[in-house]
Amino acid sequence: MATATTSRRTLAGAVAAAVAASALLATIAARSGATAQPSLTVHVPPPANDRIYGSPLARGRPIVVIDAGHGGRDPGAKGVSGDIAEKDLTLTLARELRDDLVKRGRVRVAMTRDDDRYLTLEERAAVARRLNAAMFVSLHMDSAPNGLARGASVYSLSDIASDAEAAHFAAAQNAGTVTDAPGGPVQAILSDLAMRSQMSASADLASRLVNKAVGRFELRPQPHRFAAFHVLRRAATPAVLFEAGYISNADDEVLLRDAWHRSAIALALAQAIEADVAARSRH
Ligand SMILES: [Zn+2]
Numbered sequence: 001m002a003t004a005t006t007s008r009r010t011l012a013g014a015v016a017a018a019v020a021a022s023a024l025l026a027t028i029a030a031r032s033g034a035t036a037q038p039s040l041t042v043h044v045p046p047p048a049n050d051r052i053y054g055s056p057l058a059r060g061r062p063i064v065v066i067d068a069g070h071g072g073r074d075p076g077a078k079g080v081s082g083d084i085a086e087k088d089l090t091l092t093l094a095r096e097l098r099d100d101l102v103k104r105g106r107v108r109v110a111m112t113r114d115d116d117r118y119l120t121l122e123e124r125a126a127v128a129r130r131l132n133a134a135m136f137v138s139l140h141m142d143s144a145p146n147g148l149a150r151g152a153s154v155y156s157l158s159d160i161a162s163d164a165e166a167a168h169f170a171a172a173q174n175a176g177t178v179t180d181a182p183g184g185p186v187q188a189i190l191s192d193l194a195m196r197s198q199m200s201a202s203a204d205l206a207s208r209l210v211n212k213a214v215g216r217f218e219l220r221p222q223p224h225r226f227a228a229f230h231v232l233r234r235a236a237t238p239a240v241l242f243e244a245g246y247i248s249n250a251d252d253e254v255l256l257r258d259a260w261h262r263s264a265i266a267l268a269l270a271q272a273i274e275a276d277v278a279a280r281s282r283h
Pocket of ligand 1 (some may be wrong): 069076077140141
C-alpha cells in the first residue's frame, strides 16, 4: 500500500511538473511572438539525395550512382596511422570520381551521400532504383588484421561467394538487413531471372574495372571477387563494390591519402564505367 501511495504521489508530481513545463514553454512562445507549437525544431535532412550531376553535353545520358561507403556514426575501417577513417576517404574519392565523370561528359552522376551522413544499405540502393540508374558503384577501403595485405579489388554480385573471405565480408556488410525476396513463386522466378542478368552485367563491369586498373595501381591477387551483397542486389542494376586499397597497410594508406594516386584510381574507374555504358548501349 505504501508503495502504491508513493507511486501515485510520484505520478501526480510528474503530471504537475509537465503542466508547469508546458505552461512555461507556452509563455516563452507567446513572448517571442511564435504561434506554432512551442517545441524544439530539429532539422532532419533527407536520408539520401537524388541530385543529378552532369554537363549540358550529357543531357539524357545514363545515370551512374556513386556510393561513398559508410558515413556519419559508421566510420568504417580506421587508418593504420590512427588519424583517418574509411568514411572520409570514400567520400573524397567519390567526389573526385563524380567530378571526373561530369567533366568527361559521357554519363550523368548521382551520389548516395555528398557529406558525412549515415545511410542504411537500403537507402543507398534505393537511390539507384528511384533514378533508374544504369549502374551502381560502391566505394570502400579495405582493412585486414594482416598489416602486409595491400592492393585494390572489386566485388560483383553473386549468389555464391568466390571464397570464404568474400563470403565473410559480405555477411559483415549485410548485417541487419532482410534478404528475402518479396512475393510468391512466380515473382521469385521472375526476380531470379532478373538477378541472373544483373549478376552477369555486374561481373562484366567488374572485369572492365580490373582491366583498366592493371598497370596503373596495385591490385590484390585475384582482384575480381564475388559475393552476395545486399546493397548490390537491391540496387537492381549492374553493381560493384570497389575496394581501393588497404588502410590497414601503411604504404596503401599513404597512397590513398595522396591526390595524385587517387586521380589514377578515379580515371580507371571512369574509363571502365564509360566503356561499360557504351558496350551495353550497343546491345
Ligand atoms: Zn567499407
